[in-house]
């Protein structure tokens with residue numbers, strides 16, 4: 001590396017917050033309504049419009065948009081909560097099996113554990129999907145793993161790259177005869193879960209879209225945005241994500257024949273707010289103090305302060321995605337020059353949300369990978385690893401021997417810093433640092 005290049009400090013993924021978000025948060029604080037309220041409801045409708053139309057400029061405060069986009073998205077305090085509520089609405093319970101890729105973050109699996117289900121991990125395809133190189137599930141192994149106990153498959157759009165949902169749906173349709181829906185237990189939740197399972201009539205497809213808000217893929221011959229593909233979807237708005245509300249997340253689902261979206265939305269609200277049948281806004285109406293507790297449920301609602309950040313982030317989101325795509329080209333070029341493999345975020349049929357830039361360095365082991373990470377850090381470049389496969393973790397048994405492809409993918413993987421606070425000069429600095437470090441280590 002040229003000795004004259006001035007050292008820079010490149011963080012891994014700081015939030016991109018402008019005065020617009022700060023002003024909206026202040027407005028929320030001054031408004032007198034800081035918990036779940038009008039800003040959260042507006043963000044829900046705007047997200048629903050974005051998922052349906054790919055547009056962030058639809059006015060969601062007029063009556064037509066209220067009718068069209070209400071009861072479609074539920075904002076919550078994290079993606080983990082969103083995934084757990086997706087599973088609880090579906091009626092996932094002890095004795096059920098939920099299939100999860102071995103190559104993901106713990107939240108993809110832990111939400112199912114919280115519901116008492118048994119996790120079945122699936123290895124990934126060797127070196128990931130042949131076109132995108134995303135560590136996507138081995139679909140043959142997925143098909144073989146479905147049993148009469150399987151109730152859901154969690155597909156993970158890692159880094160923003162959308163899984164092959166056509167293939168996943170084909171598999172669950174083929175295995176339909178193994179599926180038996182639960183019967184209603186007579187409670188409002190149990191009754192809804194039973195009707196949902198009967199309507200879906202097969203293993204449910206659940207998308208972990210923590211990384212992929214705004215990503216799209218041709219699905220059943222038509223381009224669809226994440227959130228409009230899987231039976232149920234969860235998004236993350238955590239501080240490191242492309243789109244943030246500090247912490248936060250959202251659930252959405254595909255409309256189900258014979259079940260009103262308003263009913264599903266209402267049950268999400270109950271599950272996220274203690275099972276209380278009136279939220280704070282409803283209770284604040286004159287003489288309306290009295291409420292019932294329908295079930296001893298959870299507390300994971302989004303506040304209007306968080307939603308305030310989200311509203312202004314959404315105004316900027318298409319621009320943020322464009323900037324990410326621009327930076328990505330530079331990384332792609334340097335990877336080609338160095339003979340390093342990377343995920344492909346855009347194909348004829350798919351456009352990723354460009355969330356994570358994963359590279360794999362041919363021929364190196366874990367120690368060399370870690371040495372490269374250290375050397376990059378010494379030069380001020382923070383990197384990361386997405387992910388250490390879940391079966392390697394204490395909580396999941398610390399044994400990856402039956403998931404060789406997941407281990408192999410992780411062995412030589414590094415995630416480069418990738419965020420919209422990087423200037424062109426920062427991106428050049430990361431590229432130059434990579435070149436310098438690669439020339440120093442033995443491959």
Ligand SMILES: Cc1ncc(COP(=O)(O)O)c(C=O)c1O
Nearest residue numbers: 078079080105107108210236238
């Ligand atoms: C793949 C994946 N799923 C789920 C989550 C959980 O998101 P949250 O922190 O919003 O609960 C994360 C968080 O990083 C993630 O990477």
